[in-house]
Amino acid sequence: MKSFFDKIKFRLTISNDIKRRKKTYIFSSFILLSFVLWFIIKLSKYDESTVYAHWCVVNTPDTLKITEKNDSIISADVRALGSHLLYENLRSKDDCFVIDFFSFKNLNGKEGKYNYFITKDEISDLLEDFFYGEMEIIHIYPDTIFIETKVNEKKSISVSYD
DSSP: OHHHHHHHHHHHHHHHHHHHHHHHHHHHHHHHHHHHHHHHHHHHSEEEEEEEEEEEEEOOOTTEEEEEEOOSEEEEEEEEEHHHHHHHHHSOTTOEEEEEGGGSEEEOOSTTEEEEEEOHHHHHHHHHHHSSSOOEEEEEESSSEEEEEEEOOOOOOOOOOO
């Protein structure tokens, strides 16, 4: 008789373990589902954040050489959907938005050196094209980009063959 009761007790123990595991799986599923729903809701709402972007100058004339420029990172406070902000934060930090040299305005500089700048409105237009999706730009720092150039000096060297 003892072996019969041992078999019943063993079966009851297994069924209790299965019930506990089932409750654990249901609880874990609920937590995971809650997190996924929270994440989707967070990405679908508008939010404000600071986004950083590198800039680089292209189409520099051969006669000029850029000697100084202020920091090549622009920070922009933007308002956008959470999904767009997530994309911008995950974007490669090596991407830079391109500023054409001829969009800079000339300032009078020292002799042989020329100073150029680009204003906040022009930077804002370039950033809107660079960012993914629709982003409302609230504030840009620095609001003006300055670069200093000098005339590229060329020397000719005569080479004689022996």
